[in-house]
Amino acid sequence: MPISTLVAASEAAPPGSDIVVSPLAWVAFLAFTAVLIAIDLLLHRDDHEISFKEAAVSSAVWIALGVSFTFVMWxxxxxxxxxxxITGYVIEKSLSVDNVFVWAVILGYFAVPKHLQHRxxxxxxxxxxxxxxxxxxxxxALLxxxxxxIFVFGGFLLFTAWRVATHDEGEIHPEQNPVLKLMRRTIPVTADYEGRHFFVxxxxxxxxxxxFVVLVMVELTDVVFAVDSIPAILAVSRSQFVVFSSNVFAILGLRSLYFLLAGAADRLVYLNVGLGIILAFVGVKMIASHWYHLPTxxxxxxxxxxxxxxxxxxLRATADDHAGAAESQEGQAHG
Structure with missing residues (x-):
């Protein structure tokens, strides 16, 4: 590649930095987001166990909304x-899958009743x-x-890529979390769940x-994952509106995705490797953006x-094991 091209690329404005969104448009988008949240809250005002079918339909609706917003942006x-x-949306959605499996560990550890999990x-x-x-x-603002x-964020993404790719889900131990230990020492907590109440x-x-303890743990995991995912999206766009809107649509569908995928962790055996590759790619892209902006x-x-x-x-790697387990269960049923 000619040096002049590299120089021109390095002098070009970061992607998304020239996108201007008026305050009125921000207000309209935030109002639209509030309406979506209110509708979701209204549809689930009665606590009940989310079925696989309900989760699948809800996930399809949220994904359709997220993808359709691409046309609005266009x-x-x-x-x-x-x-x-759409690139930011796909990055956030894919990285959030790992978050979903951590939620499954937390909700399982605290034995959260199924009808309260959505709340x-x-x-x-x-x-x-x-x-x-x-x-x-x-x-x-910092960038x-x-x-x-960009070199610090890029290096952090490369480190995160290595950590994610070599991560073992069996190492997750909620009881060892320092925040949980601190809460148990400083806040009086009831022995049992009190219906849908966070405080009594x-x-x-x-x-x-x-x-309430589970709520704090869920919030804490999102803070940890946000530290990983937000730098990844900032490598794609410097527009606050683009980054935030892609986060909104990806995150709003996470609850449905949890009920859809929580039991599939054992099937997606290469998920961490794939997410690690994506993070490494984005990290390299961010560092290289000082000299060259790769087309989005x-x-x-x-x-x-x-x-x-x-x-x-x-799915191919676990197909035989899954089929074998199904045959074993069928044999036990007939036996």
Whole structure:
């Protein structure tokens, strides 16, 4: 590649930095998000166990909304913004799958009743949206003021890629979490769940319930995963609106994704490897952006290929074991 091309690329504005969104548009989007949250809360106002069919339909609706917003971005802000949005959406959605499996460990450890799981995840994700909003604006402000931070963020993504690719799900131990230990020492917690309540009063004292402890743990896991995923999306776009909107649509569908995939962790055996490759690619892309901005469409294509190969390879690798387990259960039933 000619040196002049590299120089021109290095002097070009970071992707998304030229996207201008008016305050009125921000208000409209936040209002639309609030309406979606209110509808979801209304549909699940009665606590009940989420069936696989309900989770599948809900997931399809959320994904359709997220993907459809690409068209809105295209018409409103142009092709570059739309490509950056859908790439950010795919990155956030794929990285969130690992978060879903951690939720499964936490909810299983605390034996959260199935009819209360949607409630705790709903409020956990609501809090996550507020945290993401703050993280995104802070991250973009830092990158705009201190351009050399792209090397720090890129290096962090490479480290995270190695950590994710070599991570063993069996190492997750919620009982060893320092925040949980601190809560148990400082906050009075009831012995049992008190229905859907996060707090109850006993003898003029306010007690937290185990459901509140689970909520804090869910929020904590999102903070940890946000530290990984937000730098990854900032490698794709510096537009606050593009990054935040892609986060919103990816996160709002996480509850449904949890009920759909929580039992599939043993089938996606290569998921961590695939996510590690994606994070490593994004880390290299961020570092290289100082000299050359890789077209976002190529990034999207690479991520889509990695995800497809990861899922197909995982399902093929576990197909025999899954079939064997099914035959064993059938044999025991007939026996």
């Amino acid at each position: 018409v409103w802000l142009g092709g570059d913004a739309a490509t950056q949005y 705790v995840l709903f409020w956990g994700i609501f809090g996550a949206l507020v945290l993401r909003f703050a993280f995104i604006f802070a991250g973009i 705009n003021q201190l351009e050399w931070l 009063r006993r003898d003029l004292r306010r007690f937290a319930t185990p459901l 469409l190529l990034s999207l294509a690479f991520i889509a290929v990695v995800l497809t190969v990861t899922v197909v390879a995982s």
